[in-house]
Amino acid sequence: MSSDNTSASAVAKDLLTPVLSANWGDSDSYTLDGYRRHGGYRGLGKALAMDPDELIAYVKAAGLRGRGGAGFPTGMKWQFIPQGDNKPHYLVVNADESEPGTCKDIPLLYANPHSLIEGIVIACHAIRSSHAFIYLRGEVVPVLRRLHAAVAEAYAAGYVGKDALGPGKDLELVVHAGAGAYICGEETALLDSLEGRRGQPRLRPPFPAIAGLYASPTVVNNVESIASVPAIIDRGKDWFTSMGSEKSAGFTLYSLSGHVARPGQYEAPLGITLRQLLELGGGMRPGHRLKFWTPGGSSTPLLTEEHLDVALDYEGVAGAGSMLGTKALQCFDETTCVVRAVTRWTEFYAHESCGKCTPCREGTYWLVQLMRDLEAGKGSMAGLEKLLDIADNINGKSFCALGDGAAAPIMSSLKHFREEYEQHVTGGGCPFDPAKSTVWADDRDATQEVNA
Structure with a gap:
């Protein structure tokens, strides 16, 4: 070094x-x-x-x-x-x-x-x-x-x-x-x-x-x-x-995970940046670069490489269009398909919906169907607009924040990675090789990697 x-x-x-x-x-x-x-x-x-x-x-x-x-x-x-x-x-x-x-x-x-x-x-x-x-x-x-x-x-x-x-x-x-x-x-x-x-x-x-x-x-x-x-x-x-910022005082625990060399808990003042935390964590895994990340868990709008220097306090992250949330910094590199990642999160929210209100109960179900169609090569450009329409009908209209959390990754990923969504339509499915990513590799992916 x-x-x-x-x-x-x-x-x-x-x-x-x-x-x-x-x-x-x-x-x-x-x-x-x-x-x-x-x-x-x-x-x-x-x-x-x-x-x-x-x-x-x-x-x-x-x-x-x-x-x-x-x-x-x-x-x-x-x-x-x-x-x-x-x-x-x-x-x-x-x-x-x-x-x-x-x-x-x-x-x-x-x-x-x-x-x-x-x-x-x-x-x-x-x-x-x-x-x-x-x-x-x-x-x-x-x-x-x-x-x-x-x-x-x-x-x-x-x-x-x-x-x-x-x-x-x-x-x-x-x-x-x-x-x-x-x-x-x-x-x-x-x-x-x-x-x-x-x-x-x-x-x-x-x-x-x-x-x-x-x-x-x-x-x-x-x-x-x-x-x-x-x-x-x-x-x-x-x-x-004396720690943190004027409106976000003190120390806190940041959970750094994903494609990071040294994931773990990093206790630091509010206002530290992801760039600084990644430096503490040894950076992204060798030979790879950051593609997208969540500042506060999967229910917060995802951010990209251009937000590396955003202050990780309540006001700074809000100014970047997301939420600090639980400070769960999930970092994904360029091998990760954003559609695949968002699909897994959406499946989680649909499964965990309590079913009390209609926007969340019905909306999360249909979001999952549309996301799965995109992965399977059965999506359409009209389907992308339908995704946004359903997410908009959930966001701010469900009984609790679970609905907002389900809509956030879809709306933010379409904002930052619209072209990748469209590739799933024009290319007849996901253009990424799941065997090259270590995130959410299911049994089928593991078998493919072993047989490769």
Whole structure:
């Protein structure tokens, strides 16, 4: 490696801000002793010494925004909980990570579950709640077991349970394993599932802050959002706002995946660019170049090579015509057929549609038929217009954001790669060799590659 490249790599590494991921490499990072050895639960003592309203104002001043996708200010969401209403208040942590390409909350829970538990206790003190739930994706059994063990440690140490929030102020923390429905990542569908009903989005208003779990005031936060709170309280809001941008403060986890030399979790300030993250990740796989990528999972409009220097914060990505979402940076090289990739995503959304509203239930079905026709060489130019028409009738018109997520990759890929779609029509099918791409190779593709 040349000295210039070494220097550039060192500069890139300086951009990393390991906080949540700082001790993931420790053999006991997931234990109470391992967490406390690095200052764990230190922020909790400071938080419990604050008045709940003062604590909410402090988190608001820090500028922490929700890390689950929408980027709504966390402190403001806590402030919406009515006080003096003589109703129980609930905190629900959304750990139902299901977005294709998103893989930050699960490793965080596996390697550092006590950061979430400490954040939960702090948040419950702020919103005056004595009952919290963690709604975890049920398929991740190793994480479920580790989370149960961490909660048991917290109970034994007195961080949760009797008098956890002060004399006479108990806190019960329940870990609930979901059954694997993508729709339960939507906060009101999650609440219905938690209550034992079929997971489907609720009509709003009323919003969860007024009538959420069991018709009582409820805060629903993402794992990373809550897990970030202890460090803010411990190190101070000025430390937190020194990172990121003016409207998107702090550190966050970026999930780099796809045709990347070193995929993984990169914890950096909001506002870093994909070019810088790719440098940290060793670039695209040798001999290949970036073709398209998603800034926040498959439900966000895809971007191209020309957007490499877009600031990866909420305002920067929105200005480029997409959304930061869950910061799931899926990178695809020139061997990938964009029609094939979008077809797989569309099949996912059609399968995961809860069926409650007509635009999503019917629209995603027909999107899949049209996309499959294109791949099979049975598409038409009129079919491309039909794709856009159906996507437009889903986008902004479905009951929840799942419909928007299904329409986004189709509308954005047609915007950036219209010529490639047309090649599928004029060329009688896909011009790409699936054996040369490592993404979504099915059994048929693997057989073809072996026989080649």
